[in-house]
Amino acid sequence: MSTPSFAIGIAGGTGAGKTTVARTVADTVGEAVTRIPLDNYYEDLSHLAFEEREEINYDHPDAFEWELLREQLETLLSGRSIEMPQYDFEVHNRTDERVTVEPSDIIVLEGILALHDEVIRELLDLRVYVMTDADVRILRRIERDVIERGRDLEGVIDQYLETVKPMHERFVAPTKKQADVIIPEGANRMALDLLIEKVQAELPDDSPRSDAPDRELSFTDQSTD
Ligand SMILES: Nc1ncnc2c1ncn2[C@@H]1O[C@H](COP(=O)(O)OP(=O)(O)O)[C@@H](O)[C@H]1O
Numbered sequence: 001m002s003t004p005s006f007a008i009g010i011a012g013g014t015g016a017g018k019t020t021v022a023r024t025v026a027d028t029v030g031e032a033v034t035r036i037p038l039d040n041y042y043e044d045l046s047h048l049a050f051e052e053r054e055e056i057n058y059d060h061p062d063a064f065e066w067e068l069l070r071e072q073l074e075t076l077l078s079g080r081s082i083e084m085p086q087y088d089f090e091v092h093n094r095t096d097e098r099v100t101v102e103p104s105d106i107i108v109l110e111g112i113l114a115l116h117d118e119v120i121r122e123l124l125d126l127r128v129y130v131m132t133d134a135d136v137r138i139l140r141r142i143e144r145d146v147i148e149r150g151r152d153l154e155g156v157i158d159q160y161l162e163t164v165k166p167m168h169e170r171f172v173a174p175t176k177k178q179a180d181v182i183i184p185e186g187a188n189r190m191a192l193d194l195l196i197e198k199v200q201a202e203l204p205d206d207s208p209r210s211d212a213p214d215r216e217l218s219f220t221d222q223s224t225d
């Protein structure tokens with residue numbers, strides 16, 4: 001790997017398709033791409049009881065440890081490895097585990113507020129906003145949170161109305177203006193092809209390239225993040 005890396009930020013509402021876009025780019029381009037889920041940088045809430053953690057507003061910028069993210073992104077971009085925290089949505093908390101992430105040619109930061117922080121934005125070379133209608137996003141979120149994140153329907157709806165929707169309107173949607181590229185309707189083939197083309201053009205000549213054929217778009221279990 002040769003530094004500096006090319007850093008991409010992918011923002012958008014919950015259920016918009018950010019992870020799907022980031023994963024498709026990573027799977028197609030290969031090991032030159034490292035994905036950094038913003039969710040891993042939720043504040044460590046180990047000092048709170050589970051019932052207290054259930055009450056936290058996870059869609060407000062204050063829920064994230066921005067300082068750690070800035071520091072780790074800068075470290076990766078300077079060609080050094082990081083120990084990335086891991087997050088468990090079922091218990092609303094960081095796990096004890098840390099994963100070593102080696103620097104790579106392309107770094108993709110993805111999360112609802114990936115374009116929120118000014119310092120982070122400055123570190124990004126390409127800013128993407130994935131835009132999907134709210135009705136589609138909430139339907140996807142209900143399915144995902146019930147199946148993969150251990151929630152019940154009533155809880156998902158309450159959380160959506162109390163915090164997710166108002167915070168989306170206040171903090172997430174306005175970051176669309178910070179984007180260089182807006183991907184409509186989530187992961188769509190043409191937009192993905194263009195993004196992948198751009199990423200491949202940024203790869204240095206000596207970068208490892210995937211010899212896999214272009215990945216089919218698949219919308220399956222996302223729980224392995
Ligand atoms: N373009 C799409 N068409 C259909 N389903 C999609 C599409 N993009 C994502 N999904 C599905 O919607 C759900 C949420 O997608 P995900 O990429 O995890 O969204 P986000 O990371 O923005 O929350 C997943 O189950 C995924 O498979």
Ligand SMILES: O=c1ccn([C@@H]2O[C@H](COP(=O)(O)O)[C@@H](O)[C@H]2O)c(=O)[nH]1
Nearest residue numbers: 013014015058059089092093111112164
């Ligand atoms: O403990 C938590 C942490 C986060 N959330 C919700 O997750 C989404 C962000 O994840 P996406 O994959 O982008 O949907 C955010 O809207 C939080 O409300 C949570 O429910 N519990």
